[in-house]
Amino acid sequence: MPHKKHLYKDKKLRLAMKKEPGIVLEKKQHIHLVLCASIISQQLSTKAAATIHGRFRGLFSEKNPKPQDILKIPFETLRSIGLSQAKATYVRNVCAFFIEEKINDQKLHQMHRDEVIATLTKIKGVGRWTVEMLLMFGLGDEDVFSAGDLALQQSMVKLYDLGHLDKKSLMSELLRISENWKPYRTHACLYLWHWSDKD
Numbered sequence: 302m303p304h305k306k307h308l309y310k311d312k313k314l315r316l317a318m319k320k321e322p323g324i325v326l327e328k329k330q331h332i333h334l335v336l337c338a339s340i341i342s343q344q345l346s347t348k349a350a351a352t353i354h355g356r357f358r359g360l361f362s363e364k365n366p367k368p369q370d371i372l373k374i375p376f377e378t379l380r381s382i383g384l385s386q387a388k389a390t391y392v393r394n395v396c397a398f399f400i401e402e403k404i405n406d407q408k409l410h411q412m413h414r415d416e417v418i419a420t421l422t423k424i425k426g427v428g429r430w431t432v433e434m435l436l437m438f439g440l441g442d443e444d445v446f447s448a449g450d451l452a453l454q455q456s457m458v459k460l461y462d463l464g465h466l467d468k469k470s471l472m473s474e475l476l477r478i479s480e481n482w483k484p485y486r487t488h489a490c491l492y493l494w495h496w497s498d499k500d
Contacts, residue, residue: 304443304485311481313460314489317496324491328441330406331365333399335439336421339431340391341384356382368396391426398424414442437487446479446486448472456493 309315329335341357342350360374360382372393379389398404402420409417414436421432433447447453457475458464466474482489 304488307485308482308489308492311478311489314482314492317456317460317492320495322491322495326437326441326443326487328410329439332406332409332435332439333368333371333395333404334365335435336395336427336431337371337392339434340388340395340426343388343431353383357384368399371396372400387426391424394424394426410440414445437490443487444484445490446476446482447490448475448479450490452497453490453493456497460493460496 305318308318337357338354341354345353357379360378361370363370376389376393379392380386384392398421404420412420417436417440418429418432421427421435422429430447430449433445433450436442436445437447454471454475457478458471461474461478463471463474479486479489
């Protein structure tokens, strides 16, 4: 695998590469549903998120409801399955945005990552971190570094011994280190997350 050979040049990162993350990056379809699922699961345990997401999917007869189908569901019905007022609003925001801006899977898969971030963060309730996760796990982008991800920061502080740096200096150093991982920054993130989980 070309990403392993490239990332192995980083002697520190090599320590986190002893075990494979076991995640295959793939280009998914129905991206509006991936975004809705991300919103639903935020700040919830895996079990709670799965329960509420299951109820959400149970509102529809078809497997992959379109944005229009989701907008037809009354707001109170979305609230009744366990979504907070904010999350119910954000799910509707996603669907309305996809319709109004004529966003579809093909369009997103053809965009550059910076364009995807600039476009989707216009949606109220969708932040940069959410879109970075979508790029990695929904659009299969191999070269994303989510600098604002706390678990990633913690892994790098430990692995590269950066605990002495203030917040601004730390961010600069994280970005500097990640430059060496291009064009496989997503894979580096996967190794670091996996390493912190297992360590």
